[in-house]
Amino acid sequence: MRTIAVVNQKGGCGKTITAINISAFLAKQQRKVLIIDMDPQGHTTLGLQTDSVHPGGTVSEVLLRESNREGPGLKDVRRAVFPGLDLIPADIVLSGVPDRLSEVPGREYRLAKALFEVRGNYHYVIVDCPPSVGLLTFNALMACSEAIIPLDPSFFSLHGIGKLMETLDVLARRAGHDIEPRALITLYTGRTDFVREVVADIRKHLPDRVFDTIVRFSIKLAEAASHGLPIVEYCRRCAGYDDYRMVTAEILRQEERRPVFSGEIEDSKTATTFDIGQADTLVPSAPVSTPEGVLFTLEAPEAQRVQIAGDFNSWAPAGNEMEFSNGVWRTILSLAPGRYKYRYIVDGDWTADPLNPEVERSPYGDYDSVIDLE
Ligand SMILES: Nc1ncnc2c1ncn2[C@@H]1O[C@H](COP(=O)(O)OP(=O)(O)OP(=O)(O)O)[C@@H](O)[C@H]1O
Ligand SMILES: [Mg+2]
Structure with missing residues (x-):
């Protein structure tokens, strides 16, 4: 689109x-x-x-x-x-x-x-x-x-x-x-x-x-x-x-x-390197800690491609694809304890996590989502 x-x-x-x-x-x-x-x-x-x-x-x-x-x-x-x-x-x-x-x-x-x-x-x-x-x-x-x-x-x-x-x-x-x-x-x-x-x-x-x-x-x-x-x-x-x-x-x-045309951009919905296991029935939420790592989810059923970028990956979306299933985009990241800022990149548009109320103003005057990991 x-x-x-x-x-x-x-x-x-x-x-x-x-x-x-x-x-x-x-x-x-x-x-x-x-x-x-x-x-x-x-x-x-x-x-x-x-x-x-x-x-x-x-x-x-x-x-x-x-x-x-x-x-x-x-x-x-x-x-x-x-x-x-x-x-x-x-x-x-x-x-x-x-x-x-x-x-x-x-x-x-x-x-x-x-x-x-x-x-x-x-x-x-x-x-x-x-x-x-x-x-x-x-x-x-x-x-x-x-x-x-x-x-x-x-x-x-x-x-x-x-x-x-x-x-x-x-x-x-x-x-x-x-x-x-x-x-x-x-x-x-x-x-x-x-x-x-x-x-x-x-x-x-x-x-x-x-x-x-x-x-x-x-x-x-x-x-x-x-x-x-x-x-x-x-x-x-x-x-x-x-x-x-x-x-x-x-x-x-x-x-x-x-x-x-969606047919032409379908290829960008590439498989992720993360194994999400049994998460098919997942309800999207703000990030949650799981035994495998931090689970990020985003509801964006019409998106063709969703990536995640934050200070944990130098804000580089390339290679940080999320996996799509049942209307929900998801990925698990292994993160050390600390405070992280992140955004989802939905078909190229950088957006804050709509389900995470914790935000911080970015240097450009808009908002990044924030998680604190114990
Ligand atoms: N190529 C054109 N030839 C003749 N009249 C035009 C042309 N383009 C626009 N107009 C007329 O000029 C006026 C301003 O055009 P338009 O409303 O598209 O501008 P706008 O940038 O949207 O204005 P605004 O900033 O108020 O929203 C309108 O009356 C419109 O009908
Ligand atoms: Mg106008």
């Missing part, structure tokens, strides 16, 4: 239009796509659905639920837009979520955790971010391994772009996992020398991090969104249709490096 955040703290640069239209084109290419609206303005929701009265829930309830077992999950609040495309809606209530979670440990992981339960149901998850760097954007980045950064060249200087890339690197470090960013030039008019120069500069300075396609200014894109439709359902003879079709083609070409 590819997870892509559409992110830029600058407002009005085409994030929502990009998220909506690449999601729709991907779905038309037989990919199963979940688009998540993480902006309290709810523009993605409005841009894909014209009915303003929603009987179901929104992303806010999912982020605010107490535990995975209580309250709605993504599966409960998703709505079908058309075959292959589901939407997780948002509304203004989302603006209050960061305050309500302000003291809650692990609040940055809420979206990532919620995504576990839909892993395996989608080839792509596209997250539309709000125009700010706060908890909502951070949740999106925690949940994603790629980012598309729409840039409106008429407002940008190269300095601004450098700053943006820096911010993204800092956020990726704080998120504790790599996020591959790629800039997408949008709202291009090409009318002035300044705009043409900015585009040339972006290309020169970020050679491998820019989409080849430039999205031109196309009034049909705004019109389509105002009718609650992606461009592919609204107008097939306009620049907006051609450009987002091309952007999507680039995203699909990247599948050579980032496969999305």
Whole structure:
């Protein structure tokens, strides 16, 4: 499953239009796509659905639920837009979520955790971010391994772009996992020398991090969104249709490096070197000491690969695969008495142990799980 955040703290640069239209084109290419609206303005929701009265829930309830077992999950609040495309809606209530979670440990992981339960149901998850760097954007980045950064060249200087890339690197470090960013030039008019120069500069300075396609200014894109439709359902003879079709083609070409079909990533579910014995009926919990060693368990039925890293293995996930059986990932490690910090790496995403309340703030401002062994 590819997870892509559409992110830029600058407002009005085409994030929502990009998220909506690449999601729709991907779905038309037989990919199963979940688009998540993480902006309290709810523009993605409005841009894909014209009915303003929603009987179901929104992303806010999912982020605010107490535990995975209580309250709605993504599966409960998703709505079908058309075959292959589901939407997780948002509304203004989302603006209050960061305050309500302000003291809650692990609040940055809420979206990532919620995504576990839909892993395996989608080839792509596209997250539309709000125009700010706060908890909502951070949740999106925690949940994603790629980012598309729409840039409106008429407002940008190269300095601004450098700053943006820096911010993204800092956020990726704080998120504790790599996020591959790629800039997408949008709202291009090409009318002035300044705009043409900015585009040339972006290309020169970020050679491998820019989409080849430039999205031109196309009034049909705004019109389509105002009718609650992606461009592919609204107008097939306009620049907006051609450009987002091309952007999507680039995203699909990247599948050579980032496969999305479970058949192709099945191999990564390799056997572990640990013999877990009779643990098949195990209920997941925080780590427990057993005669064989410390037993780590994680419930992640849809994950393709789970590893463990901590200060006991120099935080190196390679070679530290967990074994999967009956919906539970497990491994036994032989550890000397002491205090250890660790995380699970679920399909490349570093997450704290959801069942271990003991956490410690990491140097990057997020949380590691902690165990004390007598
Ligand atoms: N290529 C385009 N051509 C013409 N209009 C566009 C294009 N892309 C976006 N727009 C319009 O520009 C405005 C801003 O776009 P959009 O809402 O996608 O930006 P955003 O980055 O999501 O904004 P915000 O930061 O407020 O969430 C909208 O009215 C949208 O319809
Ligand atoms: Mg937006």
